[in-house]
Amino acid sequence: QTVGNDPGRVACAELSSWVNAMWLPAKCAAAGRGVWASRLCVLRRSGSNTAAFMPEAAGFGGVSGRAALQDFSLSDGDSFWAAAARHRLSWSRPFRTVRDCDLSRGRIKWFEDGELNVSVNCLDRHVHTCPERVALIWERDERGSEVRYTYRELLEMTCRVGNLLRRRGVKKGDCVTIYMPTCPLAVASMLACARIGAAHNVVFAGFSAEALAERIRDAQSSTVITVNQGVRGGKVTELKKTVDAAVQSCPTVQQVFVAMRTEKPVTMTARDVAMEEEMLKEDVVCEPAAMSSEDILFLLYTSGSTGKPKGLVHTQAGYLLYAALTHRYVFSYQDGDVFGCVADIGWITGHSYTVYGPLANGATTVLFESTPVYPDPGRYWDMVERLKINQFYGAPTAIRLLLRYGDQWVNKYDRSSLKTLGSVGEPINTEAWEWYHRVVGEGRCPVVDTWWQTETGGICIAPKPSEPDAEIVPGMAMRPFFGIKPVLMDAEGKVLTTNNTSGALCMAQPWPGMARTIHNDHQRFIETYFRPYPGYFFTGDGAYRSKEGYYQITGRLDDVINVSGHRIGTAEIEDVVNQCPAVAESAVIGYSHSIKGEAVYAFVVLKKDVNVPEAELSKELKSIVSEKIAKYASPDLIQFVKRLPKTRSGKIMRRVLRKVVESDLDSLGDLSTLDDPTAVQEIIQGHQELL
Numbered sequence: 001q002t003v004g005n006d007p008g009r010v011a012c013a014e015l016s017s018w019v020n021a022m023w024l025p026a027k028c029a030a031a032g033r034g035v036w037a038s039r040l041c042v043l044r045r046s047g048s049n050t051a052a053f054m055p056e057a058a059g060f061g062g063v064s065g066r067a068a069l070q071d072f073s074l075s076d077g078d079s080f081w082a083a084a085a086r087h088r089l090s091w092s093r094p095f096r097t098v099r100d101c102d103l104s105r106g107r108i109k110w111f112e113d114g115e116l117n118v119s120v121n122c123l124d125r126h127v128h129t130c131p132e133r134v135a136l137i138w139e140r141d142e143r144g145s146e147v148r149y150t151y152r153e154l155l156e157m158t159c160r161v162g163n164l165l166r167r168r169g170v171k172k173g174d175c176v177t178i179y180m181p182t183c184p185l186a187v188a189s190m191l192a193c194a195r196i197g198a199a200h201n202v203v204f205a206g207f208s209a210e211a212l213a214e215r216i217r218d219a220q221s222s223t224v225i226t227v228n229q230g231v232r233g234g235k236v237t238e239l240k241k242t243v244d245a246a247v248q249s250c251p252t253v254q255q256v257f258v259a260m261r262t263e264k265p266v267t268m269t270a271r272d273v274a275m276e277e278e279m280l281k282e283d284v285v286c287e288p289a290a291m292s293s294e295d296i297l298f299l300l301y302t303s304g305s306t307g308k309p310k311g312l313v314h315t316q317a318g319y320l321l322y323a324a325l326t327h328r329y330v331f332s333y334q335d336g337d338v339f340g341c342v343a344d345i346g347w348i349t350g351h352s353y354t355v356y357g358p359l360a361n362g363a364t365t366v367l368f369e370s371t372p373v374y375p376d377p378g379r380y381w382d383m384v385e386r387l388k389i390n391q392f393y394g395a396p397t398a399i400r401l402l403l404r405y406g407d408q409w410v411n412k413y414d415r416s417s418l419k420t421l422g423s424v425g426e427p428i429n430t431e432a433w434e435w436y437h438r439v440v441g442e443g444r445c446p447v448v449d450t451w452w453q454t455e456t457g458g459i460c461i462a463p464k465p466s467e468p469d470a471e472i473v474p475g476m477a478m479r480p481f482f483g484i485k486p487v488l489m490d491a492e493g494k495v496l497t498t499n500n501t502s503g504a505l506c507m508a509q510p511w512p513g514m515a516r517t518i519h520n521d522h523q524r525f526i527e528t529y530f531r532p533y534p535g536y537f538f539t540g541d542g543a544y545r546s547k548e549g550y551y552q553i554t555g556r557l558d559d560v561i562n563v564s565g566h567r568i569g570t571a572e573i574e575d576v577v578n579q580c581p582a583v584a585e586s587a588v589i590g591y592s593h594s595i596k597g598e599a600v601y602a603f604v605v606l607k608k609d610v611n612v613p614e615a616e617l618s619k620e621l622k623s624i625v626s627e628k629i630a631k632y633a634s635p636d637l638i639q640f641v642k643r644l645p646k647t648r649s650g651k652i653m654r655r656v657l658r659k660v661v662e663s664d665l666d667s668l669g670d671l672s673t674l675d676d677p678t679a680v681q682e683i684i685q686g687h688q689e690l691l
């Protein structure tokens with residue numbers, strides 16, 4: 001029903017009573033169930049009109065089809081997002097203002113005067129309507145030992161963790177660091193933070209003690225949650241020991257919750273809390289905190305081109321709404337589907353498409369703990385068959401790896417449940433795309449190459465949603481999502497208005513899912529994203545816009561590289577290499593790698609008096625980088641050089657290094673600004689010897 005003259009306000013009387021029921025105890029559940037059921041009927045009705053495609057758009061008046069909806073989302077964003085927010089989220093206090101944004105100043109606020117609780121939106125409202133629906137399927141490392149958790153069970157687990165955190169002094173506004181593999185208790189811990197109003201800071205459990213410590217210190221966490229050991233690809237990792245080492249340099253940490261992933265006991269100190277034991281003492285009901293839309297939901301650290309990793313801040317309502325909406329429309333998710341995103345929860349993909357998006361939509365979401373090749377290269381497809389996965393979302397690096405093992409590992413398993421295949425994190429080359437489409441998807445599942453970033457909170461460019469039967473071009477992200485307005489900039493900072501052109505990819509309008517700041521460094525946030533092209537959000541990526549107006553991402557424009565879909569700043573690796581006493585200086589670049597996408601290449605200048613054999617030093621440097629950052633950041637190739645090519649002002653000319661490594665010597669470019677041009681000849685020769 002449309003209220004007053006505002007076409008964007010879909011204020012359904014039924015819906016608001018259902019929303020209210022969310023905040024009342026069980027006696028209202030029956031009423032809530034009835035309303036939910038009638039709402040589902042609306043969602044299920046199919047057809048090509050806009051209302052069926054996007055029910056909240058019913059009040060937009062005359063807007064029909066995906067393209068018109070897209071135009072509407074840009075020309076009247078307030079109405080579009082207000083309707084979506086009212087329809088998709090449950091509010092304990094309705095918002096009045098939709099947005100208050102000024103990109104030139106890095107100010108981004110959505111639904112600011114509204115209040116809600118993210119865990120209620122992800123759990124309670126589904127428990128009221130379908131408590132026994134499976135929320136999580138934990139695909140444990142040990143094949144065939146998956147465990148299912150219903151929405152009721154996940155809510156109970158979340159409430160116990162929430163109560164435990166509260167009892168142990170965690171308050172609204174605190175930040176809890178989570179260092180766990182992908183498992184149900186990690187999800188419950190994230191949601192428990194959301195329930196009591198604490199922010200979470202999930203650190204990928206492959207990060208070293210030092211990298212973890214840096215993130216704990218920056219986030220000023222007093223509480224850390226971990227497990228005794230992790231298990232991945234049949235290998236055990238000592239996560240608790242890593243936390244022990246990390247917290248030694250983290251004076252803020254007062255307590256560490258330790259859950260048991262394996263049977264193996266670990267040494268517990270006075271600071272440690274046996275998590276499951278303590279959870280048993282807690283009630284299964286936990287009062288949700290009423291959170292303002294713009295309170296912090298989480299920090300997530302990611303790499304930039306310079307300096308330390310930055311803690312990007314995402315807030316409550318806008319993030320959740322954007323994750324939910326993109327999850328539904330990019331993957332054509334339908335009620336009852338089993339959604340299989342294989343990303344680790346330590347990355348933004350795990351946050352938005354393993355946890356928040358699917359749970360906000362009441363989906364059954366898969367938690368994948370293993371690797372694509374354990375115990376054999378059929379693992380993903382065996383899982384698809386066993387769990388009847390409808391949407392599979394993974395990284396090109398795994399697809400490239402698996403295609404080398406041959407089609408038989410795929411064909412062995414029944415993949416008839418699959419409806420959509422997704423790709424994320426790095427460019428997907430045509431060979432991998434074709435194989436994914438033809439072999440994995442039997443040529444009948446659309447492949448959606450989704451472009452987005454930790455900063456964007458959710459998918460911004462993807463082939464879907466689209467008009468029915470619209471074309472999908474291999475290896476192209478193609479179409480902006482609702483409310484997303486990409487622009488390409490030329491070298492002078494002017495907007496490129498024509499098609500068939502390339503430039504720096506920026507966004508001309510804010511959207512609800514975008515990051516709000518960098519924790520403790522709003523200035524850096526402004527300088528990185530809003531200063532390069534005033535009035536626009538700068539993504540750091542370059543893109544090509546085709547004749548038809550489709551977008552294709554061409555790669556980073558800064559010194560960030562993408563190794564197996566993991567983002568890392570070359571400066572971070574150089575920092576670690578330079579700390580080695582034998583090293584005078586270094587320059588790190590990415591080079592193209594057939595499986596990883598990009599791999600790490602380090603040029604190292606040794607100090608004069610060093611006479612350790614190079615092979616030994618090379619080994620040592622590789623292991624130092626693994627220990628100090630993470631395994632994936634470790635250089636694949638190390639070339640020792642006498643000097644680095646530098647400009648007369650002392651700046652390393654990475655462009656030249658990249659060309660040497662790509663064996664593109666014809667386009668070394670202008671070397672006249674080099675301090676000492678003979679350096680390049682030495683490097684070319686050394687590179688050939690290394691290969």
Ligand code: WTA
Pocket residue numbers: 302347348349423424425426427428449450451452453454455477539540541553555556562565566567
């Ligand atoms: C790259 C991951 C090409 C891009 C969700 C971006 C992609 C960075 C794609 C963000 C894609 C992500 N095609 N490149 N479909 N998706 N990227 O923050 O360079 O870990 O800036 O977020 O990955 O990495 P992040």
